[in-house]
Amino acid sequence: MQKVTPFLSFDGQAEQAANFYVSLLPNSRIDRIVRSPMDAQEGSAGSVMLVEFTLAGTQYIALNTPGFTFTEAVSFMIACEDQAETDRLWAALTANGGAEVACGWLKDRWGVFWQVTPTRLMELIRDPDTARARRAFDAMCQMIKIDIAAVEKAADGV
Template sequence: MTAVTPFLWFDNTAEEAITFYTRLIPNSEIVSIAHYAEEQPGFAGKVMHAHFRLAGRDYYAFDAGPQFPFTEAVSLFVSCADQQEVDRYWDALTADGGEEQPCAWLKDRWGLSWQIVPDRLVELIRDPDPDRSHRAVQAMLGMKKIDIAALEAAAAGV
């Protein structure tokens, strides 16, 4: 069976980033890291190839220079069970230079975009009552980090 696996291009911080990600997200691990040889001009000691897992899913990464920085065109989506989980991921990923973005999006300190989305947001957006759904969406549009209690209040018309 063919596998399709995301491969992340870092300037020169792949090992730092994947170490952080695998410590933050449960059921994650670094499988292997290979570094460029010391004789490799401009790349000596940087990550040539790294295989890691986040929440049991495979990813690859390497250090290849600043030519292609991350953009919002690709993001990692994190489904969160409750506000505590939202807060934990949000706070960790925006720390040390990360940036809050609108509507549950953020950029971590390496510039990688993430969506930190509580399951309750998805439920409210899919509410069969179009008025409740609309109010939830409107509330979300005014948020950066999602506040579940505020979403529920908005959906209820409070």
């Protein structure tokens, strides 16, 4: 068991959310579904109470908790290898009621906030040439979904 595990509260859709998330990334799976031993606020006896799942190698727990909602105060960053992965994850996470936010951030259909971040973007904004890093950062700030080629052009001063 890992020392710290993100614990997410969903309003009755923990199993659906966990199944969706594990379908997106390699090294992901549903580890265990725990059903309620009795009638409770979270549901009737036998209903899904919590879902233990692994997402890209990190363990999570999703709990069915009525009335809880997510805020942008907590988000999950996905490091994307290229534009194709960025585009695929962006489309999947914004579908069916998700929403684009800004600068690579989005909110999925359950209200969970994600940062779909190309690793190349992080390299560019960490560039030791501060003018180059600033141009990359400025370009990112003008975007909703990150366009790696456009950020590279901006970093290069094109």
